[in-house]
Amino acid sequence: MAVQLVITISFILLLTYGLAEAAPISQPGCKTGCRNVSIPYPFGIGPGCYMDDWFQIVCNETGAFLKKINMEVLEINISDTSYWASSKVRVKSSIISSDPSCPSKSSGGGVNIKGSPFVFSDDMNTFISVGCNNLATIVGAEPMVFGCRSHCNSSSMNGERNSCSGLECCKSTIPSGIQVSHVDFKNITDNLTRESTDDKNFPKGCKYAFLVEAHWFSSHTNHSFSVEKIDFIPVLLDWEIQKWMNNSHEMLESFNNRQDIYCYFYTRLGTDLYLWKIDRFMPNLTSNYSGFTCVCKAGYKGNPYLSTGCEDINECADPNLNSCPIKWDCQNTEGSYHCSKTKNIIIGISASIGGLVLLIIMWRLYKMKKKRNEIKLKKRFFKRNGGLLLQQQLSSSEHNIQHTKVFTSQELEKATDQFNESRILGKGGQGMVYKGMLTDGSITAIKKCNIVDEGNLEQFINEIIILSHINHRNVVKLVGCCLETEIPLLVYEFIPNGTLSQYLHEESEEFPLTWEMRLRIAKEVAGALSYLHSAASLPIYHRDIKSTNILLDDKYRAKVADFGTSRSVTIDQTHLTTVVYGTFGYLDPEYFQTSQFSEKSDVYSFGVVLAELLTGEKPVSLVRIQQNRSLATYFTLSMEEGFLFDILDARVKKEGDIQEIMVVAELAKRCLELNGKRRPTMREVTKELEGVRKTFNGQENYEKV
Known part of the structure; x- marks a missing residue:
């Protein structure tokens, strides 16, 4: 605790000293701020003051605006490592309402910043929806599916809420790489609260949604919170200098011989972000980057993007910035400092021995205290975790x-x-x-x-x-x-042989999946789900059936895994949730609309797995045309139009009996019914699969067809 206190005080004093001798933040001759907002390079106001048009700032009587995305800037961060090496821009955003006539001081449309070097920060923002019986989802962020559901709350007054746990207000985290904040609202009936989708707190059934800085929202919800009274919503954007920007490569090369900065290189693949850090530009390591940001090293201050931006801090000019003992000499070095003793050698040796003894005693005491604290901490975790x-x-x-x-x-x-x-x-x-x-x-x-x-x-x-x-x-x-x-x-x-998805979608000549194996795996998975739904002590709904959650043991028998989102329920009861769980491509459409999960939702997901076994296709594919990107839709339409054998896996057509294939395909189609009541139960599915008869003239029958 004492060490942490010393570090904290030193850091505060270091910031104070840095402010006293502020290093330049913008290009020479350029404005450094607008309406109390500092504007550091690569951002800038006026020609020649910004690196790229995306970083151009327009300053007027209202405030500072990013011109190309037309968003008002509240703060720009270029090198604060407390943000985990990612540079941020805090901007004003608006609240999206379900109807233009809904009362709101900061109403507006959604935001689309695709093609820009900005993305909504997934670690600093959250998605909020406010309204009665409302299912709000982000539109345009495919293939990701995220949003939340809020119920009615008859106890709230005047549209004011002091929490966001699902009653008239819900929240959800956002995935990485999102650049669109358009919202789709759906009215849903909540039989647990009331039949009407309107509420006295929301005129005309008004509903609101917005992306917002998580810390700001949590601080405002400590008291009563009213959407209608909010002037603006702050949101944080991650930014980086893109590889395709003018002079970005030249800027990196100019950093090659500098010892005062670190650069972080990013590669974004879809919604995934990969990051690595180096202290100088090396073409063989940085050729595959998509963008980068830089920060000043410890012992320096200023703007790393300027040629003179990172300046050495003279720690010897202030005794609070160095740890040299009294009467010792402090010598400033580039990025650090050096202490040399001037006291009597004997005194120094004595002090060293005494300090060593004291250090050993303190170390022993520290180890004893640490061990006791670990024991207490384990007991606290054990109690807290149930x-x-x-x-x-x-x-x-x-x-x-x-x-x-x-x-x-x-x-x-x-x-x-x-x-x-x-x-x-x-x-x-x-x-x-x-x-x-x-x-x-x-x-x-x-x-x-x-x-x-x-x-x-x-x-x-x-x-x-x-x-x-x-x-x-x-x-x-x-x-x-x-x-x-x-x-x-x-x-x-431990299950040694990986997942079913690997054998279906990754080419492997060592162990191809035969038709007999596919049929056996389908029977085994169906039997396991039937057991969970009806034979267990309490019915258990898995809620995330997919080929990656089906493992294969040493004899290549199927094992259903990953019960992290499973739920147990009483008989004839569905499970109502405020946050929709599932995997895109396997998610039951009826569950997504109603937020009510039943055993038939597991049946739908199993139907997608059956379609994967028959076709070898992925549950979602961007290669297929838009209306057929979902395997469930693609498979069902092919069945209805008589093109089933055009989409079957080559090994299935070669090895499978035509009658067996048709029985399994018809069963998969029934499992994929949009109306859950029309789907069979897992017990019925298991019986039908077990009743599939083995024949040995499959190739002959197929050739006749």
């Missing part, structure tokens, strides 16, 4: 589960070699999976989950209990868990 509740459930007669083990953090750290990166098996939306070896020699898959909401701890523990009850040969077995870490850890049996 460990006491889990122990109570395991010790009760009702939940006497002998094969569920509660591991210690030391056991799993040893099993994964301190969670070494070489042990990573894969990453998913619910966490990261490591390969581990327990002390008994068994191989496991250890999943480091995302942080569990403390309000849902009882539900999280109940899910562990439920998964522990599952005993099916085609469901990945839960071995145990660890709750004494900040992020809970789940331990599963």
Whole structure:
């Protein structure tokens, strides 16, 4: 704590000293600000003051505006590393309403900044929707699907809300790389609150949505929050100097011999962002970058994009900026400083010995205190993550589960070699999976989950209990868990042969999927889902059935995995949510519209998997024409128009019996019905697949057809 205090005070003094001798931020002869907004290069006001037209600032009596995207600027950051090496621009944005007549002081349309070097910051912004019985989604961000759903709240008054948990206000994180903020509003009936889609707090059923800086929104919702009274909404844009901009390559080459800056290079592939950092320009390493930003190194201050921008800080000019002892000489160096002693050598040696002894004592005390703190922290994490509740459930007669083990953090750290990166098996939306070896020699898959909401701890523990009850040969077995870490850890049996998706969509001559294997995998997955829906102690809905969540064991038998978003429900009950979960291409359209998940939603996702097994096509493909990009739509239309055999996988046509193929195809079509009531249950699906008869004249029948 004392060390952190000293560092904090030193940092504040360093900032104060830097402000006293401010380094230039703009090109010579150019304006440095507009209406209390600093304008650093590569941004600028007037000809020759900005690097590219995208960074041109127009200053008028209202404020500073980015000319090409017509957004008012509140703040520009060029080298603050507290923003995680990404440069930001804070701009004014507006609230999007469902109707132009809805009352709002900052109403406006959506924003489209495609083609610009700006993207909405995914780590600093959040998506907010306000309204009664409203499903708001971002339009134009395909293939991503994100948004949220808000219910009516009869207790709120005058349109004021002090939380955003789903009652008349909901929120959602946004993916990386978004450049469009158009919103689609849908009225939905909420039988849990009221039948009308209008509310006294929202005239004419008005609904609002907007992207907003998360910290700003959280600070304003500490008190009553009214959309209609807000003058403007701040939003943060990430920016970078693009490779295609004029003089960008020359700028990088000019940085080659400079020792005062670091540059961060970016590569954006779709919604994924890759980042690496180097301290000088090297063409062989930076040829594949799409953009870059730079910052001054420690010991320097100023604007890294100017030839004289990063200036050395003279730490010796202020005793608060260096740690040299009294009566020692301080010598300033480029980017740092050096201390040389002037005291008597004996005094120095004595002081050194005394300091060493004191350091050893302090180190021992620190280690003892650290160990005690670690023990306390583990106990706190165990209690916070529901460990006491889990122990109570395991010790009760009702939940006497002998094969569920509660591991210690030391056991799993040893099993994964301190969670070494070489042990990573894969990453998913619910966490990261490591390969581990327990002390008994068994191989496991250890999943480091995302942080569990403390309000849902009882539900999280109940899910562990439920998964522990599952005993099916085609469901990945839960071995145990660890709750004494900040992020809970789940331990599963290890499945060695990858996912079904890899064998369907990645060419592999070593082990091609035959028709017989595809049919067997379909039967095994259907049987597992039928067990979860009807044979388990409580019905369990998986909610994310897809080919990447179907693993293959050492004998290439199917294993259903990843129950991170699964839910257990009572019989004849659907699960109502305020945030839509799922994977684009597998998501049940009926669930997306109503936010009510049932067993028939799993049936729809299984239908997409059946279509993948028959066609070898991906669930979403940009190669197909727009109306057929969804495999579900493409498959259904091909069935209805009689072109099924034109889209079948070549191996299926060669090896499969025509009657078997038609039975499975018709079953897949029924599973993909838009109306969930028309879909079969998983028990019916399993019986039909098990009834498919094996014949040996498939090639002959196919040639006749």
